[in-house]
Amino acid sequence: MTQTPDNTRQKLDEEAIKYVLMSAREHDVKFIRLWFTDILGTLKGFAITDDELEGVLRNGASFDGASIEGLTRADESDMIAMPDPSTFQVLPWRPSKDAVARMFCDIETPTGEPSAADGRQVLRRNLVRASEMGFNFYVAPEIEYYYDMGEAEEAARTHRSSYFDQTSVDGSGADLRRETVLTLEKMGIPVKHSHHEVGEGQHEIDLRHTNALTMADSIITFKVIAKELAAPQGAYATFMPRPFGDRHGSGMHTHMSLFKGDENAFFDDADEKNLSETGKHFIAGLMRHAAEICVVTNQWINSYKRLLPGLEAPIFASWSTGNFGDLIRVPTYRPGREESVRIEYRAPDAAANPYLLFSVLLAAGLDGIENKLPLPQPLEDDVFRMSDAELSAHGVARLPRTLDEAIRLAENSELLEKALGTTVMSNFLANKRLEWQEFSNTVTDYELARYRHL
Numbered sequence: 001m002t003q004t005p006d007n008t009r010q011k012l013d014e015e016a017i018k019y020v021l022m023s024a025r026e027h028d029v030k031f032i033r034l035w036f037t038d039i040l041g042t043l044k045g046f047a048i049t050d051d052e053l054e055g056v057l058r059n060g061a062s063f064d065g066a067s068i069e070g071l072t073r074a075d076e077s078d079m080i081a082m083p084d085p086s087t088f089q090v091l092p093w094r095p096s097k098d099a100v101a102r103m104f105c106d107i108e109t110p111t112g113e114p115s116a117a118d119g120r121q122v123l124r125r126n127l128v129r130a131s132e133m134g135f136n137f138y139v140a141p142e143i144e145y146y147y148d149m150g151e152a153e154e155a156a157r158t159h160r161s162s163y164f165d166q167t168s169v170d171g172s173g174a175d176l177r178r179e180t181v182l183t184l185e186k187m188g189i190p191v192k193h194s195h196h197e198v199g200e201g202q203h204e205i206d207l208r209h210t211n212a213l214t215m216a217d218s219i220i221t222f223k224v225i226a227k228e229l230a231a232p233q234g235a236y237a238t239f240m241p242r243p244f245g246d247r248h249g250s251g252m253h254t255h256m257s258l259f260k261g262d263e264n265a266f267f268d269d270a271d272e273k274n275l276s277e278t279g280k281h282f283i284a285g286l287m288r289h290a291a292e293i294c295v296v297t298n299q300w301i302n303s304y305k306r307l308l309p310g311l312e313a314p315i316f317a318s319w320s321t322g323n324f325g326d327l328i329r330v331p332t333y334r335p336g337r338e339e340s341v342r343i344e345y346r347a348p349d350a351a352a353n354p355y356l357l358f359s360v361l362l363a364a365g366l367d368g369i370e371n372k373l374p375l376p377q378p379l380e381d382d383v384f385r386m387s388d389a390e391l392s393a394h395g396v397a398r399l400p401r402t403l404d405e406a407i408r409l410a411e412n413s414e415l416l417e418k419a420l421g422t423t424v425m426s427n428f429l430a431n432k433r434l435e436w437q438e439f440s441n442t443v444t445d446y447e448l449a450r451y452r453h454l
Contacts, residue, residue: 016085017057020103024050027090030098034061034081035220036105037119039428040299041353043220045105046081057083060108065115079115081105087217092186093228104217116423119355123213126359126419130366135258135265137362140192140209140342143222143350144250146202146243147173148236176230176237177203183225189218198312199247209255209342212362216354219252223350239350241298242305249306249313252350255331256361257342258282267333267341273321274333274341280375283319283328283343285368286361287375290317290327290347291397292413293360295406295432296420297348301439304402306349309384314346318396320378327399330378347399356420356428363419404436 024032032053035045046063048056065079083103094100107118114121130137174196181191190208197204207218226237242249258265258278266279298304307313312325319328329344343365348357367373376395379386383396391398400406407429410416417425 013085017054020057020085020088021054023088023090024053024101027101028097028099029090029101031100032056032088033091033100033102034083034105035102036081036107037220037353037355039117039119039353039356039424039431041119041220041351041355043224045102047100057085060105062110065107078110080108080110080112082108089187089221092183093225102221104220116421117427119353119359119424120213120216122420122424123216123355123359125421126362127212130258130362133366133369134260135366136260137212137358138209138257138259139212139215139358140207140255141215141219141348141350141354142204142206142251142253142255143219143239144197144202144204144252145226145237145239145350146199146247146250147176147230148238148243149173149201149234173201173203173235176226176233176235177205179229180222180226181205183229184218184222187221187225189221197248197250199244202248202250209257212358216358219350219354241300241303241349241351243302245305248311249308250349251306251313251346252348252352253344253346254348254357254361255342255344256282256365257339258365264339264341266343267338269338273330275330278369279330279341279343281368281371281373282365283330283368284373284375285364285366285371286328286343286345287317287319287395287397288368288373289360289364289413289415291399291406292409292416293364294347294400295403295410295429296356296360296416297345297352298406299353299403299432300349300351301403301435303349303351304400304406307347307399307401315399315401316383316391316396317399318379318383318391318394319375320380323379323383325383326379356424360416360419363415367415403432403439407432407436 030050031047033045033047035043038044048061060080060082062078062080064077083105087104088101090099090101106120107115109115127137177194181194184191191205192208193206195204223239230237239250266276267274268276307315309315314325314327316327318326320326321330321332327347329346331342331344333341345361379394400409410429
């Protein structure tokens, strides 16, 4: 991989710093929020004033990382938030006078080394590996979520708004979705589609494909925007995978492609499905490792309440070109659109940490390419009607049914350790074990209703 000379890098850094300082002055920015995430993908951060901006751009800002989930060990709590100038954006929902901007940060140790526990750094490492193999990794998520309208919820449900409905009968959901799209685009995040989803009060916004690091930042920003715009309306934007037991869950189907320069590495004009050998090996890698990476793609206990038959969510590691119940779908090729040939991975939900999510998806696919894993024929039959013997004959494995099962499948995964690093994998699984233990020790409403009076 070609290295950027140090003097060129310094020049680029200086230009980026000057651009941020000029933009801050032009937009009357008084406060700058320094954003980063904990190991679960939860947004964290703190604010500085414009007087501190130039110094922080050059030297970073120190903070105590010990209280951030999975970020540091207790004996090395001091950490540095190093802003990425390319992510500077004014927050449109804040006042224009004494405006507020944000920048995403890479987390470093006091000696300037990348933090082994920073999800953004984890994704960077995986993207470097792809680059060394000659690939650029692009993604495009379909983000589903619900607006919980509070007192207006029951009124909204009586109208039974559903898939692609164009009316505004579901409370203010359609208006909130519109404002979310407009705000995303004001922050430089392009939107491809938006529409009402299957469930009452459920919406989907699809972001236009871009490189994985930019998209991970965009997903974090998207969730903040949706919540911030909903709150003044007395509503709440929830990205819980299945917040309502009588409605569909919310997924984050992720479209992926690898490019070599301007050429789509997944496209082959001579193949019956226009899918290259590289693309086939990538899918085979995803299928091989699907069960062991499920703890990252579906990290909450509630995630597994969505992965059920009949909810357009996968429960098997299968692939097809048209079945929306399979884990992996290869959308039909449109002549003349070679760049659009891609792989859709349907397991993830928006509760996932996007930095870790893209890391494990890329790592699984690259493993398939490196080892030239064979791809079984696609399942064009209904996978839910097939017997275990038939599934086994097609090389199809079941996905875990609970978070506990997902943890156990992940514990000895060499691929996860390679993709996440020992520190992140250890801390992440420790957090998930604690979550499952707390859940297992909790007496639920279901148990009380079923057993209390027996």
